[in-house]
Amino acid sequence: MANPFPPALDYLVQQLHHLPGIGKRTAQRLAIFLLKDTDENAQNLSQAILRVKKEINLCQECFNITETEVCEICANLRRDKSTICVVEDIVDIFAIEKSHEYSGVYHVLGGVISPLSGVSPEDLRFSELIERAKKPEVNEILLALNPSTEGEATMIYISKLFKSSGKKVTRIASGIPLGAHLEFIDDATIGRAILSRREI
Amino acid sequence: MILKELEIENFRLFPYLKITFSDGINIISGLNGQGKTSILESIYYLALTKSFRTSNDNHVISYNKKHFNIKSNFVSGESDKKVIRIFHSSSEGKHLFINKKEVLKFSEYIGTVPCVILTLDDLKLTLGGPRERRRFLDILISQISPVYLEDLKIYRRTLQQRNALLGKENKGDIKNQISIWNEKLIEHGSRIISNRLDFIDFLNIHLSEYYNKISTLSDKIGVDYQSSLGDKDYLSDRKRIPVRFEKKLNLVFKYEVEKRKTVIGPHRDDVQFFKEDKVFRDFCSQGENKTLVIALKFLEWEYISKERHIKPILLLDDIFGELDEVRMRGLLDFLKVIGQAYITTTMQDKFKTHHTSQKFVLKEKRLYDA
Ligand SMILES: Nc1ncnc2c1ncn2[C@@H]1O[C@H](COP(=O)(O)OP(=O)(O)O)[C@@H](O)[C@H]1O
Ligand SMILES: [Mg+2]
Ligand SMILES: [Zn+2]
Numbered sequence: 001m002a003n004p005f006p007p008a009l010d011y012l013v014q015q016l017h018h019l020p021g022i023g024k025r026t027a028q029r030l031a032i033f034l035l036k037d038t039d040e041n042a043q044n045l046s047q048a049i050l051r052v053k054k055e056i057n058l059c060q061e062c063f064n065i066t067e068t069e070v071c072e073i074c075a076n077l078r079r080d081k082s083t084i085c086v087v088e089d090i091v092d093i094f095a096i097e098k099s100h101e102y103s104g105v106y107h108v109l110g111g112v113i114s115p116l117s118g119v120s121p122e123d124l125r126f127s128e129l130i131e132r133a134k135k136p137e138v139n140e141i142l143l144a145l146n147p148s149t150e151g152e153a154t155m156i157y158i159s160k161l162f163k164s165s166g167k168k169v170t171r172i173a174s175g176i177p178l179g180a181h182l183e184f185i186d187d188a189t190i191g192r193a194i195l196s197r198r199e200i
Numbered sequence: 201m202i203l204k205e206l207e208i209e210n211f212r213l214f215p216y217l218k219i220t221f222s223d224g225i226n227i228i229s230g231l232n233g234q235g236k237t238s239i240l241e242s243i244y245y246l247a248l249t250k251s252f253r254t255s256n257d258n259h260v261i262s263y264n265k266k267h268f269n270i271k272s273n274f275v276s277g278e279s280d281k282k283v284i285r286i287f288h289s290s291s292e293g294k295h296l297f298i299n300k301k302e303v304l305k306f307s308e309y310i311g312t313v314p315c316v317i318l319t320l321d322d323l324k325l326t327l328g329g330p331r332e333r334r335r336f337l338d339i340l341i342s343q344i345s346p347v348y349l350e351d352l353k354i355y356r357r358t359l360q361q362r363n364a365l366l367g368k369e370n371k372g373d374i375k376n377q378i379s380i381w382n383e384k385l386i387e388h389g390s391r392i393i394s395n396r397l398d399f400i401d402f403l404n405i406h407l408s409e410y411y412n413k414i415s416t417l418s419d420k421i422g423v424d425y426q427s428s429l430g431d432k433d434y435l436s437d438r439k440r441i442p443v444r445f446e447k448k449l450n451l452v453f454k455y456e457v458e459k460r461k462t463v464i465g466p467h468r469d470d471v472q473f474f475k476e477d478k479v480f481r482d483f484c485s486q487g488e489n490k491t492l493v494i495a496l497k498f499l500e501w502e503y504i505s506k507e508r509h510i511k512p513i514l515l516l517d518d519i520f521g522e523l524d525e526v527r528m529r530g531l532l533d534f535l536k537v538i539g540q541a542y543i544t545t546t547m548q549d550k551f552k553t554h555h556t557s558q559k560f561v562l563k564e565k566r567l568y569d570a
Contacts, residue, residue, distance in 0.1 A: 113380070115364035121377065149357040149384065156380040 009035060061132070063108040063125060064093055073097075073105060080104045083140040084132060086158065088112055088151065096144060104142065107132065112150040113157060121157065129158075133167055143171040201313050201510050202540050203243060205273040210265040212238035219567055222558030225541045229548035229570065230562030236544035239562075240317070240515045242270050243542060245286055247315030247513065248339065249296060249306060258290045266290065274313060276510060284313065307349040314343045314512035316501045318519055322493050327481055330470035337396050337471070340500050344507045348395050355388040359462055367460045374457065382449055385465060390441040392466040393427060397435055400425045400471065402503050403496075410495040414530035420476055421492070428468040490527060498534055511539030520545050 005013060009031055017027035034042060058064070059071035062084075066072065073079055073093075083104030087093055093106050109124045133141060141162055145151035159169045207218045213235050228236050237253070241260070244252050251260055261268045267289035274282040285297040296303045303309045325332050342349040362381040365374065400423055407421045425435065429448050435441075448464055456463055473480035473492060480492065504512045514535075520528060520543070532554065535541055543551075548570065551557065559570035 113377075115361050115368065115377075120372065122372075149354050150361065153358070153361070153380045153384055156383050157377075160380070 005031075058108075062106045063090075063110065063128075064106060065090055078103070081135075081137050083142055084129070084138060085142040085144050086129065087144050088146060092144065092146075104140075109145075109154070112145060112148070112154040114150045124154075126158070126161065130161065133162065133165065138167065140168045140170060143169065201274055201276050201513055203246070203272055203274055203313075203513060206239075206242065207269075207271040208239075208242045209269040209271075210262040211242050211268045211270060212260060212262060214238065214565055215262060217565070217567065219560075221540070221542075223540055225535055225543065225554075225557035227543045227545065227548075227551050227554070227557050227559045227570075228562055228567075229545050229551075229559070232546060234562040235565065236562055237517055240517050240542055240544060243513065243515060244315060244317060245270055246272055246284055247313045247343075249286065249294065249309060252317055252319065252321075257288045257294055261288070261290070267292075282312070307346045307353070310349055311343045311346060311508070314504045314508055314510055315515065316497055316504065316512045317515040317517065318494065318497045319517040320519060320522060322497065323489060325496065326473060326484075326489055326492055330468075333471045334467070334469065336496075336500075337399065340504065341395050341399060343504055343512070345395065348392065351388040351391050351395075354384065355392060355466070358384040358388065359465070359467060363461045366456055366462065371457070375453075378453070382446065385462070386442050386445045386449070389465045390445055393425075393429070393441055393469070394438045396466070396469070397425055397438065399503060403499055406499055406502070407495060410498055411491055413533070414494055414527055415488070415491045416526055416530070421480070421495075422474040424472045424474065426470045426472050427466075428464040487524070487527070490522065491530075494527065494531060501538065505539075514538055514541040516541065516543045518544050518546065520550055521547060 005028075012031045012034065013024075013027045016022055016030050017024055019027075022030070034045075055067055056065050057067070057069070059066045059074055060069055061074040062071060064071040064073060068075075080103050084107050085096065085102060085104055086107045086109060087096070088109055088111060090108055093108070096102050096106075107125070107129050109126070109129070111119050111124055113119055113121055113124065129141075132138065141158065143155045143158060145155055155171055162169050202223050203221055205218070205220050207216075208214055209216050211217075217239075219239075228239060230236050241251050241253060244250075245260075250257070254260065267287060270286045272284045274284060276282070283297075283299050285300075286294065287297075288294040296309050298309070298312065325336055338348075338352060342352065358381055362378065362385060365377055365381065368374075403423045407423060408419065411421045412418050427435070429441070429444050431444065445465070452463055475484065475488070480488075484492070501512050501514060504510075516531075523531065528550075536556075543557075545551065548559070548561065551559065561568045561570045
């Protein structure tokens with residue numbers, strides 16, 4: 001079947017399709033919407049994308065997003081630096097922060113181990129985590145990965161990494177339904193899960 | 201569980217059909233192609249959220265339609281009423297509702313309406329490959345335990361991940377990485393094996409009795425769970441399964457790297473039947489095989505009803521043409537003590553003298569009282 005999209009539009013469809021959660025059909029609908037939209041809106045959108053790329057970096061400590069070198073959480077003197085909470089993704093920090101039950105710092109792994117999707121331990125920020133945890137003030141690694149099969153396996157991997165390090169490794173309690181994603185769980189549930197963490 | 205009323209829409213050849221059933225035996229007769237199996241298929245959907253004839257839900261939607269709907273009223277005991285609805289469309293997928301509330305997880309749904317089905321296809325259960333027998337165990341136990349269904353799901357996912365790792369060209373520190381998947385494989389796999397063994401034990405106690413009731417003979421029938429973990433002795437002590445699993449995984453590690461896949465675990469296990477001390481499938485006649493399959497299905501029914509305290513719905517699809525007088529009588533005897541059953545047949549006459557049942561005739565997409 002002939003492609004009904006001219007090359008320029010087709011290119012936009014491909015770029016949109018590349019975004020997480022955007023299927024081919026949705027990408028086409030979005031592309032056509034943008035095509036019909038005003039020039040000004042199109043300018044704004046493309047500039048917004050370029051601006052975040054230019055102005056927002058990853059925190060040198062925890063890989064959270066920040067406009068400075070170190071993120072607000074890491075720079076905050078009142079945060080408890082003895083506990084590092086390991087999360088999969090930046091959005092998980094927002095979810096946990098909203099519960100107001102956690103006062104330590106974070107470490108964004110950047111994903112979970114998944115041979116099926118070609119993600120090996122080298123692709124994630126484990127060596128950075130080990131470096132950070134070497135500081136004497138750190139005494140607890142709190143694992144808050146999603147309880148998917150891959151999240152569970154990654155937590156097992158981390159607990160093995162720290163086995164003989166003398167650091168306490170805990171995980172948030174599973175008041176969280178199996179297979180549910182952290183970002184979709186209500187604050188109270190996350191809060192309770194953090195309070196009732198257990199050692200592994 | 202008693203299905204009182206069934207309403208289907210755009211399901212197979214039926215644009216719309218509404219039926220009120222009897223609490224006991226319901227016999228649906230009609231010529232070939234009238235839609236008898238489709239009615240059982242819709243009841244099976246209510247139990248297991250899928251078909252026994254196809255793994256593609258879209259095939260079940262009537263030709264040229266966009267969705268199907270199955271609505272039903274169930275009662276269990278004195279007062280427990282449930283309205284269950286299954287909606288499926290190719291664009292929106294499948295949705296399950298109990299009392300108008302959507303149920304989002306299969307493991308929270310499966311088991312609500314326990315069900316046992318016997319079709320001609322099931323004659324492969326004993327003679328076909330090991331996959332059929334594992335499927336039999338898995339469907340049965342999933343209806344008893346939501347944890348089992350979760351275990352299966354996680355085990356399969358772990359297996360895929362582990363096989364992907366074993367299949368990689370550049371293996372790196374595979375020994376280290378495989379160990380994290382081993383932990384999950386062992387945790388969930390051991391529970392799966394243990395649950396299967398519970399049912400196998402139950403079979404061993406009752407199988408001869410049920411077999412002989414149907415065949416009117418007196419043979420000794422046995423079953424054996426043949427685990428890829430080897431050694432029988434660990435089976436009696438369920439707590440030793442994980443230890444055994446781990447040992448065996450270490451033992452086959454080199455071989456797995458070479459084969460690039462997981463070679464032991466419940467996904468490789470099988471069940472073997474024996475008559476006296478001979479392997480059943482190697483010596484049995486066709487008639488004996490039918491007897492064994494019927495006995496297994498009855499015991500599936502007994503096991504679910506013992507574990508769940510709910511009588512499963514029994515579906516018998518077109519099997520009476522294949523049975524001689526003796527086995528037919530054995531079956532009908534059993535039906536006396538069972539809860540609700542649905543029987544399809546092309547031979548209405550065979551049931552003429554069966555007075556306790558409600559009889560329907562299916563013709564031109566409509567159901568008539570016979
Ligand atoms: N998705 C569908 N839409 C419409 N008709 C269908 C569909 N699937 C199967 N059929 C028709 O249904 C009939 C088979 O129904 P079935 O329930 O197997 O009948 P029976 O068990 O009485 O022999 C066939 O005529 C087939 O063409
Ligand atoms: Mg049929
Ligand atoms: Zn930071």
